[in-house]
Amino acid sequence: MADLQTSLASAWLPNPLATASGCAAMGRELARFFPLSDLGAVVTKSVMLAPRSGRPTPRMAETPSGMLNSIGLQGSGVDALVEHDLPWLQAAGARTIVSIAGGSIEEYALVAERVNLAPPGSVAAVEVNISCPNVEDRGLVFACDPMAAASAVHAARRALDPSVPVLAKLSPDVTDIVAIARACVGAGADGLTMINTVLGMVIDTDTLRPALAGITGGLSGPAIRPVAVRCVWQVHAALPDVPILGVGGVRTGLDALQLVLAGASAVSVGTVVFNDPTAPVRVLRELDEALDARGFDSLAQAVGYAHRGLEV
């Protein structure tokens, strides 16, 4: 058995498997299938300041080896998270990575401040979801511009308890993901989560209209795994010391291993949970076996291993 311990900056995790934001709600439902404490971490659905109804339906469309979603960040807001969900998760023995979102720089700061009010030890890390439209800048997505991305991350970092590491969650829908990664790290991100969904669209050939009420949506699932591996690879090559939480299309332990070899210290399973509710624990077991079979004594040895000899 390989030593599976890992860490994302100052957050220690007993193993590298996590859920993905928005694919495990606040953890309660998955806890009916396996103990959340078996995972390295639970990543919560992104919370904003106020409760949000989300977008109209249809909110999803199936695509080859993937799906499109446009939920619109429905949720009860950060206060409900702090009051109800985080204590429950802590009691369940989960390590929780809180995902926060905002429509303005100020909202990121305000949400982060409220997260500080969580019970001590209930927040392992905060993931800053910057794939949100900035209402103050013509709805441009923070993650698509290095300055905007940095400002959002900086606002959250400053507002948060310094002992809690901040992960910036990047969008692959950019010309140069390394530039965004650098900007986020420069703004105080202790680590990076990659990738959020890829912007996509499905047209319903019966109604002859966009299939989603939101018109475009986020593509996720195994279809995008090669994009996730590429982003993790590029950013790890440029910033080898920045810990990465890899996410995107993981279905099997070997998929998770690809992300690890590319440079991820931990791996989230998102969409595949919809296919297989017990996927996170299955993938963990398969990853463990895969590491053993390849003679790795520890997960740490495998992180970024595919780069060796290729550094320029």
Add this chain to the structure above:
Amino acid sequence: MADLQTSLASAWLPNPLATASGCAAMGRELARFFPLSDLGAVVTKSVMLAPRSGRPTPRMAETPSGMLNSIGLQGSGVDALVEHDLPWLQAAGARTIVSIAGGSIEEYALVAERVNLAPPGSVAAVEVNISCPNVEDRGLVFACDPMAAASAVHAARRALDPSVPVLAKLSPDVTDIVAIARACVGAGADGLTMINTVLGMVIDTDTLRPALAGITGGLSGPAIRPVAVRCVWQVHAALPDVPILGVGGVRTGLDALQLVLAGASAVSVGTVVFNDPTAPVRVLRELDEALDARGFDSLAQAVGYAHRGLEV
């Protein structure tokens, strides 16, 4: 039977189905499965000025509902195309869209000039593949920068016989594809082809190394169809008068219909040819049936139909 005639700027096509560059070589091999004249057009593998050996193997990896390739534009160069392939294609009754590529602005111009030497009537249009690294600008891909993209398109447009329409082939790997589209149209592109492959990567979990000799590669196939539909949608919304050749993940007539409803006047089938060599003619038949079943009298009516009522 709906009227399937279509056009890409001044290029008239009897129907909207085409092959995709690099997925049908120069047409000869597919002609063993169906008459090339049955298609709207054959899009050739991108040619450069000189013969090219391409990249070392492995050049491909299979991915969920897709594949990754890194061929490196292997080919015999534009002169061989003009001398051997275009006359052959013309004799076979095919309408040929010649895809050209370059490593510098000058190369685009030189290749385009040589295309002018093709037998009269043998070139229906020229597609400018700008997803090439610019050797003069640190290998930055032309398609990733509006200025570079425009320069390449402009060079080709100026060098080419004015009667031959030019399509600029865009990469989805950009923050703002509409900006690139505008730049290309501003530089003289008569139409746009969307999309080229999405940058991706696979790590071989046996060798613990990148699966491709070229490390990263282009993701194609049904996995990326939602990205293609989104790009066509966005660009058609912004530039409704610019004809679009849609490509990306088309497997069925309904997939082709999605691209048409999003705004494509013609549709290429790429990777799916590897799965089903007769796919282009099958997809044409299925598209024809789908148009009939939905009461469209002509393909032209369906182009961009999903936008109606949604224009801002």
Add this chain to the structure above:
Amino acid sequence: MAAGPLQVKGEVISVRRVGAYSHVTLLAPGIAERVRPGHFVALAVGDATSSTLLRRSFSIYRAQERGVYGGTVEVVLSAHGPGTRWLSERRERDAVDVVGPLGTPFTLPRDPASCTLVGGGYGSAPLFGLADALRQRGCRVDVVLGAATEERLFGVLDAKRIAQSVTVTTDDGSMGVRGRVTDVLPALFERAETDVVYACGPMPMLRAVAGVAAAYEVASQVAVEEAMACGIGVCMTCVLPVVGDDGVTRMVRSCTEGPVFRGESVRFDAVGTVPADAYGAPQGSGH
């Protein structure tokens, strides 16, 4: 008491055509024991390399704790898209991964009551288990089955075995009364002195039934069918606007809070939208 859902490697016992539908019986040990009327199962499509990732949800028609084979679950499906087609093409002994039982089941009346069960198309599937449970509690059960055509009716014989009365409607008159289920409901409500109506079927039918029920001051429970990505409550794709006991409209998940809702709580007119007065709805012009 029913415990939480399980994920089990199921096995196909049989697939039989019934009119326009496929009646699929699955060996799914552990699940049958937990099923209550109104629960559903979510079935995976294909194997671990399938391109069709999302599970398909089906009402449970019957659940047997142990037959010849061990615990079985039966569903009735209409094959149209890739998932339902794949399921209808299964052969004996094929593997099908099953998650269930899922959802909030029908609420049964505490005391014996007169219950009218309304099923549209395959929507009748969950009503027979419900009818059994109601009969066991001494309730009167009347059944109304409606569909476009005779072959899209399901369970007419089952209903006759179990119900005080069975009324059939078809749009084309190929069986029973030509018309809609709501055409026959008022008379039935009077005749049976209906206390509560249970309905499962297409959304427009549920809306109409809830409307008639409200008009006749009959309590109603409707089992809705919204497109679901996960079926287990984690994705938020399956929401619809539902008014809570506090009078506040929320976008609630039909897979966990539903699929069964009180008819008057569902804002049928606003399904597919986020009503402006919904909890957390976008304020002002910004969105």
Add this chain to the structure above:
Amino acid sequence: MAAGPLQVKGEVISVRRVGAYSHVTLLAPGIAERVRPGHFVALAVGDATSSTLLRRSFSIYRAQERGVYGGTVEVVLSAHGPGTRWLSERRERDAVDVVGPLGTPFTLPRDPASCTLVGGGYGSAPLFGLADALRQRGCRVDVVLGAATEERLFGVLDAKRIAQSVTVTTDDGSMGVRGRVTDVLPALFERAETDVVYACGPMPMLRAVAGVAAAYEVASQVAVEEAMACGIGVCMTCVLPVVGDDGVTRMVRSCTEGPVFRGESVRFDAVGTVPADAYGAPQGSGH
């Protein structure tokens, strides 16, 4: 003369285990008639919704123009990845889409000659049809079969029926001579006065065989196995460096110009690279 390839909806007649392999017989009308020794088929994996898009290539072991069933094609496969596993799990009457015959077959000597056929693992599959064709032309045929272990040998009995002599080697000595095929070739070349050696198997074996053949001035033909995306010549993924008659090295497609090449034309040492002297190779430092 063999015409071009066809795409046909094939049907599984049988799948049988043979040692470590699966021997699959497919009904594929029209294809058998066109097969010549060394041709291969490309089989689609799964149906029209399969996530596994790329076809898998297999040497044709046997092709019968019409048996009980009509034209059949037989392949021998080693199940390891998703595609070969899927194929090995097919049942009678399952559908499998077949494209073939593909590739450039073995060249037969014009006049009767002494031919040595060398197969590594399942690489022996295409050699039996070749042996038949050679025998019909009055050639002498000797066969050498090698594999890691006995269960990875294929066709020892077939070979015995058809060949003047059969030599078996295994890495572990579980059958025949312990060692490699090349250990036994020199003696055989002398004994049989071999004019031409035909080989099919893993790349290192082909390289070694071509080397021994060159040393003994025996002509050689090798059937290579490169990862293929299309199998029909349109994708350029399956290339390897081959020296042409003009002395120029080109990156040629093993699916159309191959899989059979003259042994001395393949630059085995450079497979997986683009030799600097190859036609169109990157010049200078730029790439």
